[in-house]
Amino acid sequence: MWIALSYACWGISIVLALWMLYDWFKVDTTYSEDVLTSSREGELEAVSEKHRI
């Protein structure tokens, strides 16, 4: 049973790793780099918190 579990672990790892690589490729070819890297630090903070005492 443990040996079978070990093979199952390899199988799951390979399938999920391939899925992530596929999704990565799909996202990078669908969206522009400007959109993907458009996150800015503290954006919500700047909108919602004025730091007034």
Added chain:
Amino acid sequence: MTVAVENTITTTIHGDRVSLLRVLGPAHVWALGVGIVLVGEFTGWNFSADKGGALAALIVCWIVGLLYTSVAMIDSEVTSTVAAAGGQYAQAKHIVGPLMAFNVALFLVFAYTMLEVSDAILLGDTIVAKAGVEGLTHNSFIAATIVVLAWLNYRGVLMTLNVNFVITAIAYISIVILFFSVSPWTQGAVLKLNELVTPGNALPYGWIGVIAAFQFGIWYYLGIEGTTQAAEEVRSPARSLPYGTMAGMITLLIAAAMTWYVCASLMPWEYLGITYYPLWDAGKLTGSPLLENLLFVATLLAALASANGCINDAARAWFSLGRDRYLPSWFSAVHPRYRTPYRSILFLLPIALAFAFIADLNQAITFSILSGVLQYTFMSINIMMFRKKWPLGSIRRGYTHPFHPLPAIVLFCLCVVTFFAIFLGFGSQLIAMVAFYFLISLWFHFYRYRFVRRGDQFTMPWPKPQGY
């Protein structure tokens, strides 16, 4: 193309921008912090008994608990004000400066990635030990742990931390069940603390053994500061982060005390100090198959929860470095559907796998502890500068920690003691690591910093600091 445009519209929140998703609450913050740390009760803390005896393990449990209470209080105050992914990195950037921030981010990435590696190795070794099958190796279990958890992190932070909450709670409850199953109020029935810890063997190496025990005493609480990495994804950072972090610290202090009491009352310090599975062994020693199996499963769950939280935190620290161009901005990509730093998660995945396959548990643990203690030393300096540059009343704080500057001084002093303890056991690794950070700092200062957009990196809408 139409689908792509629709997706862009439905998954962005600031016009055409894609940001991390604010969906977490205090329970997720608790799950992140306690999830990373709780594995330390299942293995790691007990090596302090090897350094100084069972009583030394208890003394460092309390004293290191004081160190981490200071960490939690200081962290809660600063993070409730600097609510950005990267946690201590964002704090260092705004309060100390870019070079410190770059180093702190590396401390974070190393500490969490090496802890993730240690967790995966522990999980693999635990399954192999339980199976007892000749020819079965831990590699497949290590690979599955790291890849499945990376996939979970890739798919979204809410599910990741919901899973962490459930498995951390089960692992924690198993410690409570073990504690009450051994009749802790009646010495002699199951527990034999007065026979196993006597005045003759309580501190076999004297007080220097207590100092040496600090190195592994860190494991009782290592990683609680990881809660701050969720700052950009919690709905109300000013409330959730202090609440989740402090609740996590209280939870861990209780778990650490229960763990020491049960283990020290069931095993002699000579064995307790070398076993890799103190709580699982305690379950076996009760003679109950149910408790034995419960603690076996709990050990696996604790390792999973810790690795899961570490992937989350290391990826956010790496992502933050990319966003500020301290590293190539390619790393700062956010998945438009899952809203996770997917490139950072994928980049760190093979690194963790490589270390897990080639490093042994002791090396991985030591690298993690060293990076962690470097980070705590920074925090003690950071809070002093924070209070000096922006005194109380000058900016809004979600939480203000009491007795300043006492926690910062206590934290700094305990970090110095811990460095000395690490030097006693792993002096060459300590020197090598400090040399590595020195060289990488030179690279950052003389080469990489030219790519940073200097005005853009400071994002907090604060008034000018005092004295500037």
